[in-house]
Amino acid sequence: MVETPYLLIDEAKMLQNIERMAAIAQKNGIQLRPHAKTHKIPAIAKRQLAAGASGITVAKVSEAEVMQAHGIDNIFIAYPLVVESKIERALQLAKRIKMIVAVDSLVGAQKLSEVAARNQQTLAVRLEIDTGLNRTGVGYQDAVALAQAIQQLDNLELTGIYTYRGALLDGAPTLDTAAAGREEGELMAKLAGDIRASGIHLQDVSVGSTPTAEFVAQVEGITEIRPGTYVFGDRMQAAFGVHSLAECAACVVVTVVSRPKADLVIVDGGSKTFATDVQPNTAPLHLKGFGAVCGHPEAVFERMTEEHGMIRIPAAADIAVGDQLEIIPNHICSTVNLHNFAILQRNEGLERVEIAARGKLD
Amino acid sequence: MVETPYLLIDEAKMLQNIERMAAIAQKNGIQLRPHAKTHKIPAIAKRQLAAGASGITVAKVSEAEVMQAHGIDNIFIAYPLVVESKIERALQLAKRIKMIVAVDSLVGAQKLSEVAARNQQTLAVRLEIDTGLNRTGVGYQDAVALAQAIQQLDNLELTGIYTYRGALLDGAPTLDTAAAGREEGELMAKLAGDIRASGIHLQDVSVGSTPTAEFVAQVEGITEIRPGTYVFGDRMQAAFGVHSLAECAACVVVTVVSRPKADLVIVDGGSKTFATDVQPNTAPLHLKGFGAVCGHPEAVFERMTEEHGMIRIPAAADIAVGDQLEIIPNHICSTVNLHNFAILQRNEGLERVEIAARGKLD
Structure with missing residues (x-):
């Protein structure tokens, strides 16, 4: 796991x-x-x-x-x-x-x-x-x-x-x-x-x-x-029309840790997990929120603090504490830089891959 | 070095x-x-x-x-x-x-x-x-x-x-x-x-x-x-009045890699080096830019891409390619998370310290 x-x-x-x-x-x-x-x-x-x-x-x-x-x-x-x-x-x-x-x-x-x-x-x-x-x-x-x-x-x-x-x-x-x-x-x-x-x-x-x-x-x-x-695509590139969201090859998997209100879920990834360099509502893309929640097109990834992602959902959405969600970030490059490893989903199964050039600043 | x-x-x-x-x-x-x-x-x-x-x-x-x-x-x-x-x-x-x-x-x-x-x-x-x-x-x-x-x-x-x-x-x-x-x-x-x-x-x-x-x-x-x-303080806390900028205990040291125009320098740190979660011009602080350039209060850290920091300076500023600048980031916590190690400046000299709990997402 x-x-x-x-x-x-x-x-x-x-x-x-x-x-x-x-x-x-x-x-x-x-x-x-x-x-x-x-x-x-x-x-x-x-x-x-x-x-x-x-x-x-x-x-x-x-x-x-x-x-x-x-x-x-x-x-x-x-x-x-x-x-x-x-x-x-x-x-x-x-x-x-x-x-x-x-x-x-x-x-x-x-x-x-x-x-x-x-x-x-x-x-x-x-x-x-x-x-x-x-x-x-x-x-x-x-x-x-x-x-x-x-x-x-x-x-x-x-x-x-x-x-x-x-x-x-x-x-x-x-x-x-x-x-x-x-x-x-x-x-x-x-x-x-x-x-x-x-x-x-x-x-x-x-x-x-x-x-x-x-x-x-x-x-x-x-x-x-x-x-x-x-190579991965992201929400920004999908908005540019380079590919569809379904063609994005990378996402971040998070867990719902709280649903304090009917229309709000909190996930266990914030700005330590998702890049914030491509902000919502900026030209020319005017992306709504910080990422696309797969399977929940109506959800809006509204806010982040370091460890919390605040996602606005319809009150009727079937999302419970403990559920996992897949989120395609606005900008995948800077998001990858926040992760020490990736899980590669292959035909043969899951493989853990070190992001060897992550955090190389010099 | x-x-x-x-x-x-x-x-x-x-x-x-x-x-x-x-x-x-x-x-x-x-x-x-x-x-x-x-x-x-x-x-x-x-x-x-x-x-x-x-x-x-x-x-x-x-x-x-x-x-x-x-x-x-x-x-x-x-x-x-x-x-x-x-x-x-x-x-x-x-x-x-x-x-x-x-x-x-x-x-x-x-x-x-x-x-x-x-x-x-x-x-x-x-x-x-x-x-x-x-x-x-x-x-x-x-x-x-x-x-x-x-x-x-x-x-x-x-x-x-x-x-x-x-x-x-x-x-x-x-x-x-x-x-x-x-x-x-x-x-x-x-x-x-x-x-x-x-x-x-x-x-x-x-x-x-x-x-x-x-x-x-x-x-x-x-x-x-x-x-x-x-523990470190940052530009956000200084704006809140918690401490002065001079009391900030942490900064990022960058090198000027280009001065393509008289009023613009490019440094070797962008959004992979400085956190972007505390954006300029947002309430209540309305910070100007992404960080404070020590010794250059008139400089504005205007923009970033992943590896480039774009700093607007007065045309007369004495800053040349190869110079190092110290920048106090808007938000030190999320900035620290981008670095694998820190250099601790002690009376006894410099010490390299691993940021052991960096990137711990789970």
Whole structure:
């Protein structure tokens, strides 16, 4: 018996999701490099590779170290490394596997170059482009000049450009993921052309998120997509129309611990169990509540404290203290990060899987 | 060298916070049973006990197991246990240490009684009262009747009542923590009187949260307070006026990885590193952003994605790529839960401490 609350993964649905995205990449003749942040489980990364992915993406050196230790041999750290000790760690990995790291500033590139030179290694780098998300990434207008400056630095090989934008159009969240994907792809393809015209041999033009992947994959000049969430899916992606709720491969199983009023049940998972980064009622999705309660479409997961989930239900609902409920969270990636292990539901039975790259912050 | 992002605890400030709350309990002649959810570290629980706490509070059996394994011998699980396997685990603990468990429904009490009887043990229970938070807890009007019903059950000893309300007045969030504390205390003291009048010997009347502790402790008839956050403090408590920001004993250290615009820096901690359960601009605190950037009062921690923190700064701010920043999070308890370890800054130097009860969901 598994004690609640716990993360439950439906292997058959997960494999379907993996196949579907692999088919999108194959159909468009581009590479798929899934972001492992969603599952953080090496065995699932291997399933993605077995289905045709060319490598994986991670955000932190520590995640790359876990994945390498479990036999993954092609990793892109899609995050600017600016601290010597972390660059050293990435260089250690680069001795054993194919590694690409990110850069988004000249000062960062100089640091990478300096540490790589000291180690007598050459580091493959991709330049991150800000296409509207306003986080890391060089400004679009400054990208060609920075690419040229990086090209001049020793011990770095500028192999590509990449961006992450998500479902944004004109800088604002959108439900029109087709238009968002097309715009993202066209921005990046044009920029790649400009950089190549400046004399730089650029191999990879890497883009995309789960909701935009299908559309950005069709843009001429794009060579790679990096979706993450698709492996499980979640309530957010279902609202984007990527898949149905029934196709979500992961949920959290909770127990009803109290029904203090006819229209309110309390479950044993709150903000320590479900991520709160995708809040209800925010644009563009305007999700109602913190998750979808399977089998109870009228239930609203209204509030959470750390260990309590407050779910509003119809007074007539047949839910009693002690009952288990399955809840599909708004955001599965950050929810997975809250769990030390997952229960994998396979044809052969249940298997407990450690989430080996969970909580890897550095 | 410690890689960022990481949780940093200032031991001297923490000990001051521990002493201050112990003095509040002592002055009012009541017991202090800190909620260990804030630190999740057995060694810190022991510091609280050494300073005069009578025992500790946890929310889950798994947390109690960790604390017991590290030598804590007086634990209240302030959470209704309704599943047999968890009740069995609590009974195992009760053989070795002083254990109290919570109950808030007749069906829950019957389950506790049944499992305790099967194990030939008597379990000390406290009845949870809903004083306005609308989560677990029996309705105030129904409490006397439920106490009487529990009293009839075999193998249970009803030793007290407890509530958690936080800073609420008339059901709405308030900054008037003095009035909130007084009202909470008076509600519970009156109820304790009613239950005693019905012939039940009730020992403990347990209440309180960090912002209300000082005030509820003064109410006649209250025997125990259970604050948690005070041990470190956080931005939320500072806004409640519990302490100054300078008295916060814990922060997260991050590195600036990008400054893509003059007025924007990106740090290497996002929603995997900082809790998002206390959102900016919500009542009653209306906190600006997700944390306070030490030394930069004008900085606003505007947005987060999983690994990126977006901080708006004045264009003239002297912050460069590679710099470290210390950020006091809005909510320290849920932030601690995201970290596998903390760095304890002591007079003797830095010490790495495992957050042993982190991620204990069951």
